[in-house]
Amino acid sequence: MNVLLSPQPPVFPHQHENHRLSPQRSLSPFHNMATRKRKADEDGDETMSPRSSPTISSRPLARPSKKIRANEVIGRPLALPRLLETLDTAQLRTVLERICERHPDIGHEVETGAPRPSVSSVVEVLQGYMEKLSNAVPYGETSPEYTYYRVKEPLVALIDALSDFTPQFLPPNETQPTKSLEFLNEATNIIHKLPDWEPQTYRHHKENAYEEISKAWALVINEAAKRAGGINLHSGGWDQILSRHNEQSGGRLAYAINAMTTSVGWLDPSANSGPAGASDPNSILNQLMSGTYGAPVRVGPW
Numbered sequence: 352m353n354v355l356l357s358p359q360p361p362v363f364p365h366q367h368e369n370h371r372l373s374p375q376r377s378l379s380p381f382h383n384m385a386t387r388k389r390k391a392d393e394d395g396d397e398t399m400s401p402r403s404s405p406t407i408s409s410r411p412l413a414r415p416s417k418k419i420r421a422n423e424v425i426g427r428p429l430a431l432p433r434l435l436e437t438l439d440t441a442q443l444r445t446v447l448e449r450i451c452e453r454h455p456d457i458g459h460e461v462e463t464g465a466p467r468p469s470v471s472s473v474v475e476v477l478q479g480y481m482e483k484l485s486n487a488v489p490y491g492e493t494s495p496e497y498t499y500y501r502v503k504e505p506l507v508a509l510i511d512a513l514s515d516f517t518p519q520f521l522p523p524n525e526t527q528p529t530k531s532l533e534f535l536n537e538a539t540n541i542i543h544k545l546p547d548w549e550p551q552t553y554r555h556h557k558e559n560a561y562e563e564i565s566k567a568w569a570l571v572i573n574e575a576a577k578r579a580g581g582i583n584l585h586s587g588g589w590d591q592i593l594s595r596h597n598e599q600s601g602g603r604l605a606y607a608i609n610a611m612t613t614s615v616g617w618l619d620p621s622a623n624s625g626p627a628g629a630s631d632p633n634s635i636l637n638q639l640m641s642g643t644y645g646a647p648v649r650v651g652p653w
Contacts, residue, residue, distance in 0.1 A: 470530060473516050474537045480509040481541060488546075499553045502546070509545075510556055513538060517567055528575035532589050535568055539596045539604075561603040568593060568607030576614035585615045 428434075435443065451458030484505040489498055518524065520534040542564060545557045572593075575584050584590055590611050597604040 468516075468519060470520070470534045470537065473519070473534065477509070477512055477516065477538070477541055480505065480512050481544065484509055495549050495553065499548060506545070506556060509541075510560055513541070513560060514563065517564070521567055521570055522574045528571055528578070528583065529587070531571040532575075532587075535564065535571060536592060536596075539564055539568075539600075543596075543599055558603070561600055562606075565604040565606040568604065569610035572607065572610040572614050576610075581614040584611065590615050 429437075438446065447461070451461060484502055487502045487505045489501050493501075517534070517538060520531045522528075522531065525531050542557065542560045545560065547557070548554050572581075572584060572589075575581060593604065593607055593611055597608050
């Protein structure tokens with residue numbers, strides 16, 4: 352009886368025993384993702400609707416800015432080329448001088464890049480100063496003192512211009528003697544036209560101008576004499592031109608006359624004595640030109 356009613360001891364499975372239980376099927380993770388996505392899309396149809404968005408409904412509409420049409424009239428400053436066309440020579444020179452003063456490097460570029468002044472251009476400038484001097488002379492009978500002080504400013508301006516322009520055409524800056532002599536000829540003619548004041552006190556401007564131009568003549572003549580012995584001076588008639596200038600100046604070109612006599616005296620001793628000297632058949636220059644220099648001298652009637 353006890354045997355029949357005695358409980359059976361529990362049997363525990365061994366820990367190493369492998370129980371093969373059939374695994375339960377789990378749902379695919381993609382199934383859950385698809386479900387959530389579809390639900391979010393359904394919910395978003397209402398929340399993302401433009402009608403339900405308070406931000407879009409209250410935003411003001413941006414209007415495009417007004418564009419300026421190409422043919423619309425509007426004020427604007429002149430372009431540089433057109434502006435320069437409106438300036439005369441004096442205004443343009445003033446503007447350029449101010450720029451060069453503020454920027455020395457630009458001034459140096461202008462000095463090196465500008466073309467060399469010609470004799471005709473400089474003479475034209477000097478004639479402009481001479482015209483201002485003539486316009487300043489008072490009309491009628493006036494005292495020398497009044498006349499002098501009326502013309503003093505343009506007179507000094509002309510003398511200063513002569514002093515500034517003359518070195519441009521002197522050696523070694525100018526290497527062509529002919530160009531130097533052409534300028535000196537024109538400059539001397541301008542000095543001849545300066546007024547001769549009755550009081551000696553007012554004549555120092557013209558006296559100093561003659562002295563300076565005479566030294567300039569002498570410098571050019573001495574340099575020209577180094578080329579072919581100064582033949583070009585005589586063949587070009589510069590000795591005769593200088594002789595006439597000296598006569599018109601009242602003998603004030605002594606420096607130039609002495610230099611010319613030294614340079615061409617061996618060609619024609621009477622080069623500065625007048626026009627007759629140029630036609631002397633016995634001068635060395637005329638003998639060279641005619642081909643008779645060094646020819647045997649005939650003796651007797653043959």
